[in-house]
Amino acid sequence: MNKQEYLEKLEACLKHKLSREEIEDIMRDYAEYFEEGRRQSKQDVEIAAKLGDPELVAQQLIEESAEQGAEHYIPPRSGEKKNPWEAAKETFKDLENRFLEWDRGKAEKSDAEAAPPEQPEEAPQPKPEKEPKQKTKKPHNALQKLWKRFSCSMGHLCQWWFCALSSVVLMTALSCLSAVWISLSAFVLAVLLVGLAGAVALALGLLAMIILSGVVGWGLGTWAGASMLFGSLAGIGLDVLAAMLVWFLLKRWKLWTARAYRKTKGLWKRLLHKVESWLVTPREPAAQETQAEQTASQPEQTASQPELMALPQTTPVPTEPAEREEEQR
Amino acid sequence: MNTQFRKGIIEMCILALIERKDMYGYEIVQSIACYTEINEGTVYPILRRLTQEEYFVTYLKESTVGPARKYYHMTEKGRGYLGSLKDDWQDFSKMVNDILRGEVVE
Numbered sequence: 001m002n003k004q005e006y007l008e009k010l011e012a013c014l015k016h017k018l019s020r021e022e023i024e025d026i027m028r029d030y031a032e033y034f035e036e037g038r039r040q041s042k043q044d045v046e047i048a049a050k051l052g053d054p055e056l057v058a059q060q061l062i063e064e065s066a067e068q069g070a071e072h073y074i075p076p077r078s079g080e081k082k083n084p085w086e087a088a089k090e091t092f093k094d095l096e097n098r099f100l101e102w103d104r105g106k107a108e109k110s111d112a113e114a115a116p117p118e119q120p121e122e123a124p125q126p127k128p129e130k131e132p133k134q135k136t137k138k139p140h141n142a143l144q145k146l147w148k149r150f151s152c153s154m155g156h157l158c159q160w161w162f163c164a165l166s167s168v169v170l171m172t173a174l175s176c177l178s179a180v181w182i183s184l185s186a187f188v189l190a191v192l193l194v195g196l197a198g199a200v201a202l203a204l205g206l207l208a209m210i211i212l213s214g215v216v217g218w219g220l221g222t223w224a225g226a227s228m229l230f231g232s233l234a235g236i237g238l239d240v241l242a243a244m245l246v247w248f249l250l251k252r253w254k255l256w257t258a259r260a261y262r263k264t265k266g267l268w269k270r271l272l273h274k275v276e277s278w279l280v281t282p283r284e285p286a287a288q289e290t291q292a293e294q295t296a297s298q299p300e301q302t303a304s305q306p307e308l309m310a311l312p313q314t315t316p317v318p319t320e321p322a323e324r325e326e327e328q329r
Numbered sequence: 330m331n332t333q334f335r336k337g338i339i340e341m342c343i344l345a346l347i348e349r350k351d352m353y354g355y356e357i358v359q360s361i362a363c364y365t366e367i368n369e370g371t372v373y374p375i376l377r378r379l380t381q382e383e384y385f386v387t388y389l390k391e392s393t394v395g396p397a398r399k400y401y402h403m404t405e406k407g408r409g410y411l412g413s414l415k416d417d418w419q420d421f422s423k424m425v426n427d428i429l430r431g432e433v434v435e
Contacts, residue, residue, distance in 0.1 A: 032353075033373070036354075036355035050369045052370040052371070053370075061373070064374040065381075
């Protein structure tokens with residue numbers, strides 16, 4: 001695996017799990033590492049082998065990032081997505097949190113107001129009072145939660161719908177453009193090919209005329225034959241020139257179309273990636289995913305263990321015939 | 330060796346190396362690699378976390394050959410953290426050694 005392949009694989013593994021800035025920074029670090037290794041006249045393959053499997057490295061980077069996130073609160077990654085729906089959802093959440101805080105503060109205040117008249121002698125008294133309040137709060141909270149979930153899902157739905165619609169529009173536009181482009185290039189190609197075929201046919205006709213000019217010269221007189229001969233020779237010269245021009249155009253066209261094709265291919269690829277990133281929304285907390293990956297990788301390990309266990313049993317088998325032969329001797 | 334345990338030790342080694350002088354990624358990896366066999370890819374994740382926890386600050390320095398190098402410089406916070414890690418390590422290794430010696434004597 002060379003530098004490019006290694007970095008690409010690493011990037012692919014990190015995509016959607018860390019923010020764009022983080023990934024760029026990581027890419028820079030590992031690119032620097034490869035460059036330093038190259039300077040020590042090491043092969044890319046060697047450096048990549050020492051670094052270890054990019055998937056494992058990516059997993060570690062994600063884990064470390066999650067670990068760090070558990071110790072210190074990092075604000076939600078704003079660099080990842082900057083579409084209005086996400087922003088609206090965030091502000092809504094913020095407002096809701098503020099309201100809840102304010103509400104809680106008010107409730108505590110009212111508790112505090114209620115407590116003083118009963119004097120500090122009866123300390124356990126305020127407790128039974130608090131409980132019914134919490135009970136009355138519960139349905140309110142459930143409703144709020146329901147409302148929150150509903151609005152979140154509506155936000156998601158609208159976002160998804162918008163992305164899907166815009167991707168369909170974009171894809172259709174690009175498909176039309178591609179179709180027009182392909183038909184145009186086919187048309188030009190056909191014209192050039194017909195031109196080339198015409199030139200060849202003309203050249204053959206003129207060659208036939210050279211032979212004919214001998215017959216004409218014998219029948220009608222030398223001058224007519226000579227003029228026909230020179231005329232057809234000049235015609236062949238012009239025809240060859242024209243054919244060369246068409247050939248040149250054809251070559252240019254091929255070169256140009258190949259370049260354009262490569263570019264449109266890149267455009268399509270990028271568009272598809274974009275659409276994919278729109279429609280397949282990344283799950284935010286990386287910790288959950290790494291946990292899931294760990295649990296997923298565990299069965300693999302347990303699955304590989306029986307294989308390992310089975311190996312020593314199978315290896316003695318080939319030696320047995322040899323032993324038997326020895327015994328027979 | 331337990332990977333989690335190993336990671337902790339390598340973290341301490343990285344801190345100890347950078348305490349002495351500012352170093353860049355490749356240099357750090359090679360300095361550790363000449364002492365012990367390590368998976369070189371694991372050093373960068375640790376470096377990133379320690380930087381995020383503000384034990385290091387990084388700066389780019391132009392190199393005469395090739396691209397700029399990212400250097401890691403230890404902060405006061407990092408120094409404090411390393412101090413506590415070192416103390417813990419001394420206590421821990423003493424305890425382990427005592428137990429190991431005890432086992433040999435018995």
